[in-house]
Amino acid sequence: MEHLASKEDTVQCLLSLGFIRVDKESDFFDSPGSDWAGSIVQVYVYQCVNGYYCVDTDGGYRAPVVWNDPEDRNSKTTEKFVAYLDQYFPGWK
Secondary structure (H helix, E strand, O other): OHHHOOHHHHHHHHHHOOOEEOOOOOOEEEOOOEEOOEEOOEEEEEEOOOOOEEEEEOOOOEEOOOOOOOOOOOOOHHHHHHHHHHHHOOOOO
16 A cells, blocks of 8 residues: 555655755654744654555644545645645744
8 A cells, every 4th residue: 555655755745845854864854934943843754554654743634645546636635735734834834
């Protein structure tokens, strides 16, 4: 199932949205936007029990941000993730 949402695709998606890897080998990413306390939101990449990769946003959003299933062209996972961030973490960009 990892082919549906691989770690590499998930990381590339986060990087394309401007997220910054906390350190070279870390699965934690800081949002590009920050305030007096630092990053607006931190995202953690993890492998779910189904074998594909998801993100966890400070204990809130827990789902894939990419979905490579040719049978499901309407999943819009990245758009849903961005909409969640815009609603709950304004200034994350």
